[in-house]
Amino acid sequence: MKKYNILLLAVFVVGLSSAVSAKGLSGVVLDKRSGIYWQDTLDSKESSEDWDDAVAYCDKLELAGMEHWRLPTFKELFSIVDYKRIKPAINPAFDFTEEGTYWTSTTFAPNVSRAWTIDFRTGKSFYSYKTTNHAVRCVRDVPEVSAKENK
Template identity: 40%
Template sequence: MLKKILPMLLLSTSLFSYEIQLIKPSQKQVKSPRAKIDRIALPRNDSKEVVFDKDTGLTWQDNIDTQTIKKNRKDARQYCRGLVFAGYKDWYLPRVDELNSIVDKEKNNPAIRTGFKYIKSAHYWTSSPNLSYTKNALNIDFRSGETYHNAKKGICYVRCVRGNYKL
């Protein structure tokens, strides 16, 4: 009986711990299991101003707007949904795991993978909510690569993405 309960207890504890890690801004995150992948430069299409990550299947917006456009979270989501850019119209605001896939924890200021041309060491919105406090949403600070939560009415930069995330 104990052999059946213990794995379930450990699983529920680790799931709860993961949620706590995600919402505590002061807590350090574990290094990416993709450390070897993180060091490989992502290819950039200069004419379309996009960066493609073949490992995740995502295409990232990488034009001057990613350094200049700041919005609250609701407007950031609408901006990405309405974006017609580089011949595509299926852009969206990335989830925290998607945006975190371009973070390089070995770098600082900016903590972003090589390949991006338009980089701002600042907070960028994700579409992921803060599950503990619904008036906040998650964002990533590209100064450090850490995940934080801000009020949804707060202002952060926006970098849109398209594709089907795989990893």
């Protein structure tokens, strides 16, 4: 399987300094900057699914009383890479991370039978056949709070 590194590091390397464990929500990390919840459970460390099953797993996930989870985009998953760390190269807000490759929802444009992945041993990105098994970490958008509710 051919793998290519993305050379867009300067575009996507942003710290997750606003990542915190969501109060009262077990198994969830909140990224205030991007407005998404991240799954952080033993399943996100031990999962191994092909791409279609990864999409289905996130779609069916109920975590911390919340539904509507999804597979993260390449940009979202890449945002939690921390190059100051290795094995795993991930923001320390996360407790459960496989030292391996995770799926993104982003299909590899030149060949739709492949999708982008990120290897958290090193933080490098690759594309992989969708029939290959990789780890899964789901995300969920944080619902917007209306202006009335903030008053």
